Structures are given as structure tokens and as C-alpha cells.
Amino acid sequence: MIICKSALSLMEPYLDGELDASQKAELEAHLNQCPSCPAIYRRLSELGADLRTLAPRYAAPEHLQRRVLSAVRKEARVSQSWRFRPSMAWALAATVLLAVSAGWNVKLMESQKNTTRNTTETTAQEIVSSHVRSLIGAHLLDVPSTEQHTVKPWFNGKLDYAPDVKDFAAAGFPLIGGRVDYIDHRPVAALVYKRREHVINLFVWPSNSPLAAPAAVNGFNLVAWNQAGMNYCAISDLNQAELRQFVGLYH
Amino acid sequence: MDETTKLTLFEQTIVPHLNAAYNLARWLTRNQDVADDLVQEAYLRAFRFFDGFHGGDGRAWLLAVVRNTCLTWLRRNKSGGSSVEFNEEAHALAGGQENIEQRLVKNAKIDALRKCVESLPVEYREIVVMRELEEMSYREISEAAGVPIGTVMSRLSRGRMRLLDCMEAK
Numbered sequence: 001m002i003i004c005k006s007a008l009s010l011m012e013p014y015l016d017g018e019l020d021a022s023q024k025a026e027l028e029a030h031l032n033q034c035p036s037c038p039a040i041y042r043r044l045s046e047l048g049a050d051l052r053t054l055a056p057r058y059a060a061p062e063h064l065q066r067r068v069l070s071a072v073r074k075e076a077r078v079s080q081s082w083r084f085r086p087s088m089a090w091a092l093a094a095t096v097l098l099a100v101s102a103g104w105n106v107k108l109m110e111s112q113k114n115t116t117r118n119t120t121e122t123t124a125q126e127i128v129s130s131h132v133r134s135l136i137g138a139h140l141l142d143v144p145s146t147e148q149h150t151v152k153p154w155f156n157g158k159l160d161y162a163p164d165v166k167d168f169a170a171a172g173f174p175l176i177g178g179r180v181d182y183i184d185h186r187p188v189a190a191l192v193y194k195r196r197e198h199v200i201n202l203f204v205w206p207s208n209s210p211l212a213a214p215a216a217v218n219g220f221n222l223v224a225w226n227q228a229g230m231n232y233c234a235i236s237d238l239n240q241a242e243l244r245q246f247v248g249l250y251h
Numbered sequence: 252m253d254e255t256t257k258l259t260l261f262e263q264t265i266v267p268h269l270n271a272a273y274n275l276a277r278w279l280t281r282n283q284d285v286a287d288d289l290v291q292e293a294y295l296r297a298f299r300f301f302d303g304f305h306g307g308d309g310r311a312w313l314l315a316v317v318r319n320t321c322l323t324w325l326r327r328n329k330s331g332g333s334s335v336e337f338n339e340e341a342h343a344l345a346g347g348q349e350n351i352e353q354r355l356v357k358n359a360k361i362d363a364l365r366k367c368v369e370s371l372p373v374e375y376r377e378i379v380v381m382r383e384l385e386e387m388s389y390r391e392i393s394e395a396a397g398v399p400i401g402t403v404m405s406r407l408s409r410g411r412m413r414l415l416d417c418m419e420a421k
Contacts (some may be wrong), residue, residue, distance in 0.1 A: 012408055016382065018389055047415055051383040053370060054361045060273035060330075064287055068269060068294045075298055076258045132267050197270075218264045220309040237268075237310070239386050 141177035162206040163189035198238040264309040314395040367417035375410030
């Protein structure tokens, strides 16, 4: 049994989702029998909830995205013209030619060896790209609706399978709509959910080979699973714990 | 990496975290227009140093650049950045079902929270924002703020104690 001093030092990491199972259990046991610690725990927990739900998350104004993109693109052109002076162009072309011919044989062998792994990696990369596109472009939703009975039939005729559409508004993951996206050389269903300000894209397509997606790519968390002949992949900038909670609801 | 590949990769890994960059800059500078300019400057610096990004967490990497840009600005403008503006988002009416009294209480709380967070010393404020608003893990924060995880935890804890005291006094 731990003492109050250790309990105090565990409370914040507990609320921040940074404890392992045994530390969690220790703290929970202590909170159940200690007369004074639960009050402090409640204050900390309320503060966290207040900050997450009430403190403003400032979203970048629309004009800023345009400004940033055009500034960066301009910068890319500037450094490009610096890099490719005409005198360097021939030397560069010759080097590239050499490198390509030397590397070709090796590349060919590697590519055959890695075909399976690459397919999985490419699919995961396509999912990340598709998620990013859905966030920065206007094309997040083809069918904006919080009604699962509107979203499901919408896919009829657009896909050769029927994705299972569920809504988890009650658990804090409301469905906001869906769209058809293109992944792994085929049209797939993308169901779109929200958790506070975070968008979750859930991709669903028929497959018997489960996707071995990495847990995180470029700062986005991914959870993939296979269920009843369908591949599912959820992706979001939401933290891993809540994304897994979402996936748990879907199962 | 040629410039086109670099630009494409940058647009895929770094540009999507614009909101996180802006949120942090806005909380650190407490000024909308300054945050605009600093975010743009930070993105240009990030692009120049992008060869030093070896994959991994694009958001933590970008926020490290945003943070440095903001802290440099804060050092140069010691007196600036403390203006308390009227915050329309925080005062916007939330939900139609709440009655006027509930709404007033809620708005007062939002206002108090904002003021308390803004009054935190900047080294606590940045960590509270990254943890509570960006929901980053200790490891990600440690990466972005360039301090060990132990320091992240102690600053977070001190920041929270100050927030509790501040909220109590409101």
C-alpha cells in the first residue's frame, strides 16, 4: 500500500495517461481508502477537464494557411534557383545517370524482396495522405450527416460493399459524415468522426489480409484491424489512448 | 532531397499542424497579429531546416521551432505581449439549450481560465498548453520544449498548482 506522498506524485501522471497498469492500480487502491487524497485528486481532475473543454484552442485564421503556403512555396523556388545554376546542371545530370545505373540492379532485387512489406507501407502512407488531404482541403465530407441511417445508404451504388456505419455520439465520438476515397487501387469508404476538435477518419474496405499499419506516422496515430473480412484503419491526431477507446467502441 | 520532394514532404508532414502551431504561438504571445507573423516566420525557418527532420513526430518538431521563434520575440519585446484583448471565441454563446444564467457562469469560468493560463510564467504556460490543449505526451513535450521529461513533469505540476490557486482567487 502506498503512502499519500507517493499518491500525490502519481496523480498527475495518472490523469495524463502516463502510468503503467500496476502504478494505476496502486493509486486507485490508495484513493479508495485514503480520507484526504480524493479531494486533491478531484480538484486536479476538474482543472484538467475545464482546461480541455473550456480554455480556447485558437484555430489558425484561414488567411494564415494561404500566407504560410505561399511563403514556403516561394522559399522553395528561391532555394531551387540557387541550387540549380546552369553550370551545375550537366555535372548533376551525369552524376544522376551514374548513380541510377549503378543502383538499378540492387534496387530491382530489393523491390522484389520487399513487395509485401511495401504494399502495407504504401497503404499506410496512402491512408496518412488521404487523412491529411481531408483536413487541409475542403473535401472532408461527401455526405455531411450525423445520422447513421443517412450515411450508410449513401454508399449504395458507390461501392461494391456496404460498410458498417455506427454512431458513438453518446460516448463523445459523434459521426459527422462520410466520403468515398481511393486507397490501395480501389474506392473505399471513409467514415468521419469527431472527438472535441480532433477529426477521426475511419477507412473501411474488404480484405482478408490484415493491414500491419505502424502505430504512428508523421504525428498521426493509427489503429488498424480486420473484422469479418473487412480491413479497418482509424487515423487521427487524437492521442493513442482515446483513439483505442474509439476502436474499442467499434468492435 | 530535391526541392520538389522536400516541398511535398513538408506539406504532408508539417503544414497539417498549422492549428497547433498557431494555438501555441497565440498562448505564448497573447496577441493575435503577432502570432500570425511569428507562425509564418516559424514555418519559413522550419522549411529551411527541414533537412534536419528525420521523420517521426512532425508536430513536436514544428512546435520546437514555433516555440523558439516566440521566445526570441518575447525576449526582444519584454514589455509587449501582455495586452489582454477581448476574446470573441471565448465569449461566443455556447449551445442553445443553456439558459442565460448558466451561460453567464460558464463564460465567467472561461474568462477566468484564460486569464489564469495567460498569467502563468511562460515556461509553465507552454507546457500546460501542450499537455492540456494539444494533448501531447510527456515525451512529445520534452522533444518540443527541449527539456528532460522530469522537467516537463515538475513544470506541469507547478503550473497546475498556480492555476488552482488562481482559479480559487477568482
